[in-house]
Amino acid sequence: MEQLSYAAGTIVTGVFGCVAWFWGSNLILDLVWPSRGPHAGRNILRANMVRPWLFIGPAILFLAVYLVYPVFDSIWRSLHDAGGRTWVGLGNYRWLAADAKFRESILNNLLWLLVVPAASTFFGLLAAQLTDRIRWGNVAKSFIFMPMAISFVGAGVIWKFIYDYRAEGQEQIGLLNALWTALGHPPETWLTIPFWNNFFLMAVLIWIQTGFAMVILSAALRGIPEETIEAAILDGANPWQLFFRIKVPQIWGTIAVVWTTITITVLKIFDIVFVMTNGQWGTQVLANLMYDWMFRGAPDYGRGSAIALVIMALVTPIMVWNIRNARREMM
Amino acid sequence: MSQIAGTRARLVWAVNLAALLLVLLWTVPTFGLLVSSFRDRDQIAASGWWKAAFPSSASAFVRAGGADTAVQEGDLWVISGTVLEQGQRLDAWGITSRAPEAYRPGETAALKDGQSLTVAADGSYRLSSPTAFADGRGMRIFVTTTVPPRVTTENYARVIGAEGLGQAFLNTMTVTIPATVIPILIAAFAAYALAWMEFPGRALLIAAVVGLLVVPLQLALIPLLKLHNDIGIGKGYMGIWLAHTGFGLPLAIYLLRNYMVGLPREIIESARVDGATEFQIFRRIILPLSFPALASFAIFQFLWVWNDLLVATVFLGNRHDQLVMTGVLRELMGSRGGDWEILAASAFVSISVPLLVFFAMQKYLVRGLLAGSVKGG
Numbered sequence: 001m002e003q004l005s006y007a008a009g010t011i012v013t014g015v016f017g018c019v020a021w022f023w024g025s026n027l028i029l030d031l032v033w034p035s036r037g038p039h040a041g042r043n044i045l046r047a048n049m050v051r052p053w054l055f056i057g058p059a060i061l062f063l064a065v066y067l068v069y070p071v072f073d074s075i076w077r078s079l080h081d082a083g084g085r086t087w088v089g090l091g092n093y094r095w096l097a098a099d100a101k102f103r104e105s106i107l108n109n110l111l112w113l114l115v116v117p118a119a120s121t122f123f124g125l126l127a128a129q130l131t132d133r134i135r136w137g138n139v140a141k142s143f144i145f146m147p148m149a150i151s152f153v154g155a156g157v158i159w160k161f162i163y164d165y166r167a168e169g170q171e172q173i174g175l176l177n178a179l180w181t182a183l184g185h186p187p188e189t190w191l192t193i194p195f196w197n198n199f200f201l202m203a204v205l206i207w208i209q210t211g212f213a214m215v216i217l218s219a220a221l222r223g224i225p226e227e228t229i230e231a232a233i234l235d236g237a238n239p240w241q242l243f244f245r246i247k248v249p250q251i252w253g254t255i256a257v258v259w260t261t262i263t264i265t266v267l268k269i270f271d272i273v274f275v276m277t278n279g280q281w282g283t284q285v286l287a288n289l290m291y292d293w294m295f296r297g298a299p300d301y302g303r304g305s306a307i308a309l310v311i312m313a314l315v316t317p318i319m320v321w322n323i324r325n326a327r328r329e330m331m
Numbered sequence: 332m333s334q335i336a337g338t339r340a341r342l343v344w345a346v347n348l349a350a351l352l353l354v355l356l357w358t359v360p361t362f363g364l365l366v367s368s369f370r371d372r373d374q375i376a377a378s379g380w381w382k383a384a385f386p387s388s389a390s391a392f393v394r395a396g397g398a399d400t401a402v403q404e405g406d407l408w409v410i411s412g413t414v415l416e417q418g419q420r421l422d423a424w425g426i427t428s429r430a431p432e433a434y435r436p437g438e439t440a441a442l443k444d445g446q447s448l449t450v451a452a453d454g455s456y457r458l459s460s461p462t463a464f465a466d467g468r469g470m471r472i473f474v475t476t477t478v479p480p481r482v483t484t485e486n487y488a489r490v491i492g493a494e495g496l497g498q499a500f501l502n503t504m505t506v507t508i509p510a511t512v513i514p515i516l517i518a519a520f521a522a523y524a525l526a527w528m529e530f531p532g533r534a535l536l537i538a539a540v541v542g543l544l545v546v547p548l549q550l551a552l553i554p555l556l557k558l559h560n561d562i563g564i565g566k567g568y569m570g571i572w573l574a575h576t577g578f579g580l581p582l583a584i585y586l587l588r589n590y591m592v593g594l595p596r597e598i599i600e601s602a603r604v605d606g607a608t609e610f611q612i613f614r615r616i617i618l619p620l621s622f623p624a625l626a627s628f629a630i631f632q633f634l635w636v637w638n639d640l641l642v643a644t645v646f647l648g649n650r651h652d653q654l655v656m657t658g659v660l661r662e663l664m665g666s667r668g669g670d671w672e673i674l675a676a677s678a679f680v681s682i683s684v685p686l687l688v689f690f691a692m693q694k695y696l697v698r699g700l701l702a703g704s705v706k707g708g
Contacts, residue, residue, distance in 0.1 A: 003568070007505040010572065011512050018516040026610040051609055052530040059521035059580055060536075065558070066551060066577020067543045073554035123353075130350040133343075140350050142693065144357045149689035150682045151638030153657040157664065157678040158360045161367065161671060173379045173671070175363060207357065212700065219701050239342070268547050271640050275661050287549050294553055295645070301553050308550045319545045326541040327534070 018058070025054045071312065078305035082298070092306040102307070105284045109314075111198055112205075112269060112285065117262040119206045121255060124213020128221055129243060131214070141218070145211035152208070152271030159204045160276055163190040192281045201283055204272050209265065213258045220254035221247060260318050267314050286311050368675035369482050375671050377478075386477045388422065390431055395448075395458055395469035407459045410469065415454030419476040424450045431473035448472070486676035494673060496680050498652050499659040503637060503681075505568060506647070506655055510575035510636045511629055517576065518583030519625065523613050525584065526591035527599055537588070543581040551578070552645045559646070571646040578642070579632045586631075586702055590624035591617060627699025630692050634685050656681035 029050060033043035081088050096102045127144050131137035147155065164174030168186050172178040177187040191197050224247060232246045248255075270287035277283045279292070286307055294304035366380040378387040393414040401408045415421055423432035426440055426448065434440055436452035446460040448470075456472060491497040524530075525537055551574075559570045594617070602612050618625075640657040647653055654662065660677050667673050689696065 003505045004501060006568065007509055010509045010568070014509060014513045015516060018513070018520075022520055023610060026608065030608065048528075049530065052524045052528040052533075055524035055528070055609075055613075056521045056536070058517045059584060062517065062577045062580050063539070063543060066555060066574065067546050067581070069558075070551035070554040071546065073557075074550050077553065127350075127353055130346055130353060133346050134350050137350075140354045142690070143354045145693070146361070146686065146689065147357065149634055149638075149685040150361070151640070151657050151685070153640050153660050153664075154638070154678050154682040157660060157674050158364050160664070161364050161675070162360055164671070171378055173375065175359070175379070175381070178379050178381075207360070210357070215697050215700055264545050268549065270549070271657075274640070275664050287547075290549055291641075304553065305550075308547065311547045312550055315545050315547055319542050322545065323538050323541050327538060 021058065022055065026051065029054065074305040074308055074312075077301050078309050080302050082300040082302055084301055088302065092302045095303065096306055096310070101284055101289060104282060105279075105286045105289045105307075106310070108198055108283065108285050109267065109269075112202055112266045113263060115199070116202050116205050116209065116266045117259045119202075120209035120213050120262050121217075121258055123206065123210040124258065125217050125248075125255075127210060127214040128218035129247075132218055132221060141211075141214065144214055147208045148211045150208070152204075153275050155204050155208055156272055156275040159200075159207075160191075163200060165189045191277050191283075194282045197277065197281055197283055201272055201276055204276070205266065205269060209262050213262065216254060216258050217251065220251040224250045260321065264315060264318055267311055364675045364678060367671055368486055368679045369484065370672065371481055371483055371485075372670070372672045374478065374481065375675075384480055386420075386479050388475060388477050390473070390475050392428075392431075392471045392473045394471055395456065397467045397469045398464035399467065400469075401460075401464045404459075407461060408463050409460075410458040410464065412456060413454045414450060414456055414472055414474045415476065418481070419454070419478055421450065421452055421454050421474060422477055423475045425473040426470070428471075428473060432475050442470075450474075486672045487680065490673055490676045490680060494659070494663065494677065495651055495654075496656065496659055496677055499654050499656045500680065502647075502653065503655040503657075506571055506575075506643065507633060507636045509568075509572045510579070511632045513572065514576045514579040514583050514632060515625060515629060518580055518587055518628070519618065519621070520613070521580075521584050522587035522591055523617050525588045526594075527617075528609070540581050540584050540588075544585060546581075548578060548641065552641075556645060566646060566648050568647075571642060574642055574646050575632075575636050575639075579635070582631065583628050586628050586699060587621060587624050589702055590621055594620055623695060623698060624702065626692065626695040627702065630688060630696050631699055633688060637685055 029047050033047045034040070035044045035047065037043075077084055078092055079089060080086060081091075127141075131140045131144070134140065150158070162175045163177075164172075165177055165187055166172050166174075172181050172187055176190060181187050190200050228246060228250065229242065232242055237246065268287055269285055270291065273279055273283055273285050273288045274291065279285070279288045290304050290307040290311070293300050293307065363380045366383050367375050370380065370383055373389065374383070374387055377389050378385075396410045396412055400412075401410050403409075414424065421436045423435055425431040425433040426442065427433075434450070436450060439447055439449040441447050444460065444462065446458065448456060448458045450456040450472065458470070491500075525533060525540075555574060555577075556566075556570075559565060559573075564570045564573070598616060598620075599612060602616055607615070638657065639655075640661060643655045643658055647655065647658075649658075651659075651662075656677075660674075660681055663670075663674055663677055
């Protein structure tokens with residue numbers, strides 16, 4: 001309870017502080033350069049040069065300290081040893097290139113990258129197309145979209161229950177093994193099967209991301225002009241042709257946005273692996289490997305930072321692409 | 332014509348069926364855990380959750396009373412008692428582990444030395460012997476019982492109390508609410524400046540915000556933790572509020588700016604002409620009009636902070652009573668891997684609030700998604 005009042009106090013202080021800053025600084029600006037009197041014109045001009053920075057100042061401060069500074073600090077750390085004192089140059093990166101766990105992680109990340117965005121977009125498109133054509137479509141959409149509100153950890157519990165294993169002869173309480181044994185196979189410990197266990201982890205993320213893809217793609221599909229579709233139908237296009245030859249090409253741009261957004265999520269994927277296998281049995285991924293080096297046992301910030309920068313490097317092309325798109329839209 | 336109508340009807344059916352299948356596939360995992368969270372520990376272990384509505388059968392053994400509980404009836408020594416617990420029904424019983432279902436209720440088994448054992452359908456047993464019993468430990472009676480389905484909220488009571496999820500719930504609240512409110516304020520002002528004020532470097536700043544949207548959090552953890560330690564914030568709520576504010580800002584500014592740019596220019600310019608200060612325009616016109624975008628971001632940030640594990644693990648302490656719910660859940664997955672009644676109930680306590688927010692505010696969430704991109708992880 002005490003901490004809730006602390007939180008409430010922080011909200012009040014924070015809100016009050018923000019308002020006081022914005023209101024007060026604007027007021028001071030108006031007092032220093034009043035927009036009336038002999039120098040009104042010059043004053044307004046000056047005030048207008050300063051004012052945007054009053055509005056945007058706190059945000060810039062936060063962005064600089066919490067997002068920009070860490071990038072440079074990480075670069076610096078990645079060139080130093082575990083404690084951050086001795087310069088090792090590219091030593092950490094050389095170590096990475098030779099490390100078996102790192103290779104496993106990057107291969108797994110690539111596998112995730114190949115499968116998850118494609119599968120999520122595919123299921124999202126399928127769900128969008130199906131739910132747009134039925135009467136209870138909105139209810140269906142809600143349910144497919146729902147996993148998005150569930151935390152990765154919660155989803156981890158939900159799916160671990162599906163993959164639950166009981167020894168042969170016992171009653172299987174995990175859904176997958178129950179189905180599998182009903183088909184006459186012996187039960188499996190799904191999360192320890194090398195290579196394939198990656199796909200059982202990916203299923204969790206696909207399950208979460210499909211709703212996101214569906215919502216965006218459904219809006220794009222509905223945005224296709226009626227005339228285009230009518231013309232295609234009049235020309236005798238069957239439903240498959242209508243979908244793959246007319247609709248999908250029209251929404252390529254949106255598909256690309258969905259794909260890249262999910263790609264970014266995949267590159268940073270951490271929680272699912274962390275709670276379900278913790279990178280054992282050949283399921284390690286970059287973010288979890290980084291966590292291991294930074295927070296487990298004797299921490300090595302140099303190596304951890306080097307891994308974090310590898311993730312950053314993988315994200316950068318998408319970042320550049322996003323910025324270029326955003327700039328084109330603003331023109 | 333009728334043939335075309337026929338194919339169309341069949342197509343409608345196929346679409347409905349396919350959609351139903353998809354919805355089932357997407358809800359069954361959550362539903363299974365929800366059902367399990369209301370089941371008894373023994374029942375979860377005995378049968379799959381899809382059998383929760385049916386009686387489940389269980390096998391166990393019960394030990395009969397020892398020699399000291401024997402009563403002499405005429406020339407017989409008799410030990411009696413019951414093998415059933417409340418609510419169970421006896422299906423079969425046996426006297427060896429090799430044939431635990433050898434006898435039906437009411438039958439009598441002949442044992443060595445002229446002893447005999449009868450177990451009635453109501454569970455009462457009667458072990459009789461012509462000579463006095465010698466063994467202090469009673470014999471084992473194997474029983475196969477049927478337990479009727481049972482709904483219980485015990486699991487929830489247990490995880491909220493004993494497993495410390497109640498405290499974690501408070502901690503999560505403490506983290507989430509300020510971490511949702513404060514970035515909105517800071518971002519709203521910045522977004523207004525980026526949308527409606529002319530100043531050099533504006534385009535560059537917008538590009539920077541778009542770029543920062545995708546910076547991996549992983550990069551920021553150690554530098555910021557060190558920074559917090561150096562300036563004396565250390566690990567704790569203040570640190571995590573600041574961190575979440577920083578991490579949430581790019582998306583907040585991006586969403587809000589995109590929305591504010593779309594507001595009608597005439598309103599703002601006529602207000603300027605009427606002599607309103609920028610602060611007044613912001614407070615009286617922009618803020619009220621931007622409510623949908625503010626709500627969208629608030630939901631994103633709320634869900635994201637509530638569901639976050641990584642930032643909380645790093646910026647909060649790791650003592651059990653300092654953990655947020657995702658942290659407790661993770662700990663339970665490690666220490667209570669097979670206790671599904673605990674895991675299921677805990678998972679549902681932790682996802683109940685986001686699900687509630689999701690179903691109540693879905694409209695704003697969808698709107699926010701469509702307004703731009705989203706931050707992932």
